[in-house]
Amino acid sequence: MNIALQYKDTLVHDRTEVCCPEFEISEWDYAQHDWNKKLFLQDSVPGLFYKPFPGPFRKAVARMQKISKEAKAIPNNGKALVLTQSSSPFKSVLFMAVSKEVPGLKTTRLSGAFISRVFDGSNTAQSIRGLNGYLTSLGKMAKKYYFYHPYCSHCAKKHGHNYIVAIAETKTVDPYY
Numbered sequence: 001m002n003i004a005l006q007y008k009d010t011l012v013h014d015r016t017e018v019c020c021p022e023f024e025i026s027e028w029d030y031a032q033h034d035w036n037k038k039l040f041l042q043d044s045v046p047g048l049f050y051k052p053f054p055g056p057f058r059k060a061v062a063r064m065q066k067i068s069k070e071a072k073a074i075p076n077n078g079k080a081l082v083l084t085q086s087s088s089p090f091k092s093v094l095f096m097a098v099s100k101e102v103p104g105l106k107t108t109r110l111s112g113a114f115i116s117r118v119f120d121g122s123n124t125a126q127s128i129r130g131l132n133g134y135l136t137s138l139g140k141m142a143k144k145y146y147f148y149h150p151y152c153s154h155c156a157k158k159h160g161h162n163y164i165v166a167i168a169e170t171k172t173v174d175p176y177y
Contacts, residue, residue: 020155021079028148028165029118030134037109040095041068041102044087050124052084052092054153064096067105073098083146083167095146115140116148116167127166135168142168 041064045056061082068074075081081097101107117134119127128145135141148165156162 020151020159022159023150023161023163025118025163028116028150031116033114033116033167035110035112035114037111039098039100040083040108040110041098042106042108043094043096045092045094047086047090047092049089050086050092052094057084057092057094060094061096064094064105068096068098068102071098071100071102073100073102075099081148083148085144085146110169112143113140113170114146114167115170116165119164119166120161122162122164124164124166127164131166131168135170139173140168140170141173143171144169 043060043064045052045060047053064082065080075097076099083095085093085095087093095108095110098107115131115135115138117127117131119130124147127147131145132142146167146169148167150163150165151159151161153162
């Protein structure tokens with residue numbers, strides 16, 4: 001099945017094209033993001049051992065993207081930001097950044113200091129270990145983890161990289177605890 005991806009008002013059916021924009025590592029590697037009630041659409045998909053199933057994942061993202069486009073809620077920078085969080089070994093929660101409330105879908109807001117690291121490859125456990133090492137050097141620890149895959153599998157092959165961005169909502173470590 002050929003899933004059509006959409007980016008910047010262009011429907012991509014020809015899988016020889018690159019549909020994902022070039023990923024700017026510097027925006028995400030060793031970076032802190034201070035989000036104050038950043039708005040996201042929220043959905044969930046089934047998975048196995050903390051990995052969402054690809055088919056339901058693609059369908060959920062396409063549905064959220066279509067609804068947010070119809071509601072004119074695509075972020076101003078035009079870049080799709082879809083985070084995943086494993087809520088159990090068999091379920092993942094998806095968060096798609098939007099610019100305003102969207103009727104018909106559940107929304108949530110994320111606030112706090114989020115620190116991210118970029119890794120090349122799909123090893124989630126290795127990404128968490130690498131991010132935790134960096135957080136420890138800053139005197140912080142993770143409250144929650146999120147993951148961002150800037151490329152679809154097709155574009156990862158075209159670009160030659162399968163980046164994963166590990167993002168942690170952080171809290172400061174109490175040295176006297």
